[in-house]
Amino acid sequence: NAGVTQTPKFQVLKTGQSMTLQCAQDMNHEYMSWYRQDPGMGLRLIHYSVGAGITDQGEVPNGYNVSRSTTEDFPLRLLSAAPSQTSVYFCASSYSQGGVYEQYFGPGTRLTVT
Amino acid sequence: DAKTTQPNSMESNEEEPVHLPCNHSTISGTDYIHWYRQLPSQGPEYVIHGLTSNVNNRMASLAIAEDRKSSTLILHRATLRDAAVYYCILRYSRSGGSQGNLIFGKGTKLSVKP
Numbered sequence: 001n002a003g004v005t006q007t008p009k010f011q012v013l014k015t016g017q018s019m020t021l022q023c024a025q026d027m028n029h030e031y032m033s034w035y036r037q038d039p040g041m042g043l044r045l046i047h048y049s050v051g052a053g054i055t056d057q058g059e060v061p062n063g064y065n066v067s068r069s070t071t072e073d074f075p076l077r078l079l080s081a082a083p084s085q086t087s088v089y090f091c092a093s094s095y096s097q098g099g100v101y102e103q104y105f106g107p108g109t110r111l112t113v114t
Numbered sequence: 115d116a117k118t119t120q121p122n123s124m125e126s127n128e129e130e131p132v133h134l135p136c137n138h139s140t141i142s143g144t145d146y147i148h149w150y151r152q153l154p155s156q157g158p159e160y161v162i163h164g165l166t167s168n169v170n171n172r173m174a175s176l177a178i179a180e181d182r183k184s185s186t187l188i189l190h191r192a193t194l195r196d197a198a199v200y201y202c203i204l205r206y207s208r209s210g211g212s213q214g215n216l217i218f219g220k221g222t223k224l225s226v227k228p
Contacts, residue, residue: 033215042201042218043158050209058215090157097214099146099165099205105157 002026004106006091012112013081021076021109023091029104031094032074033058034066036087037108043090049074050097081113117141118202123223126192134187134222136202141182145204148216149176149187153198158218161187161200165207197226 007022025032030051035043045058049068063085065077074093078085088110094103119137126132138147148163162169162176164185169176175188189196201221206213 031209031214035218042220045215045217048215056212058212059217092157092216097206097209099144099148099163099207099214102148102160102163103150103216105159108157 004091004093004104006089006106006109008109009107010110012114013078014114015081015083017081019078019081021078021089021091021111023074023076023106024072025074025093025104026072027093027095027104028071029093029095030071031097031101031103032068033092033103034064034074034076035090035092036060036085037090038087046076046089048097078111081111083113085111086113087111117204117217118219120200120202120219120222122220123225125225125227126189126196128194128226128228129191132189132192132196132224132226134189134200134202134224135184136186137184138202138204139183141204144207146207147176147178147182147185148203148205149174150201150203150216150218151196151198152201152221153195158201163205192224192226194226194228197224199223 033048034046047066091106095101149161150158152158177186199221
């Protein structure tokens with residue numbers, strides 16, 4: 001199993017550009033989520049999904065869109081990038097949202113918006 | 115709101131045991147106690163989780179107080195590779211809604227001295 005994969009590893013955007021961060025998992029996990037981590041801070045939840053076709057907002061959803069058309073993929077779209085979105089983005093997955101299951105994280109995408 | 119309280123930082127000597135405390139005085143009966151760690155420049159990785167009984171795995175042990183208002187992550191012999199930020203997080207037992215999401219606090223930064 002590859003686990004949770006994220007592409008790209010690094011990205012530089014100009015203010016106002018849009019892009020999609022890709023996330024895929026091959027563990028048949030129902031639950032997937034996106035976090036951002038700013039320097040010296042803990043992770044903050046952006047959006048999550050409890051299954052294909054179902055998404056919901058987390059703590060910091062503004063400026064981001066998600067969709068979940070398949071179990072495997074959960075892309076994160078930045079509609080119009082802003083310098084405040086400079087961060088490291090982590091995707092994660094879990095068999096279920098329930099507490100008995102652990103969550104697996106991808107290696108992250110480092111995004112810089114100039 | 116983070117529902118757990120951890121010390122900001124701790125130090126340990128290599129090959130000695132480390133006890134990382136976590137207070138969760140408002141824990142509900144349906145919350146699992148999860149521990150994750152984040153090595154420098156990496157995504158978080160699962161360490162261990164439990165509900166009421168103490169738990170052991172190849173990475174660590176989790177000791178849960180009888181009233182469940184606190185827990186301790188035990189690394190039996192710290193190595194330099196264990197230097198990381200350790201997060202204690204409560205996760206609701208069932209899927210659905212937002213309670214099953216992992217909400218990260220600032221964690222405890224563990225330093226290991228040779």
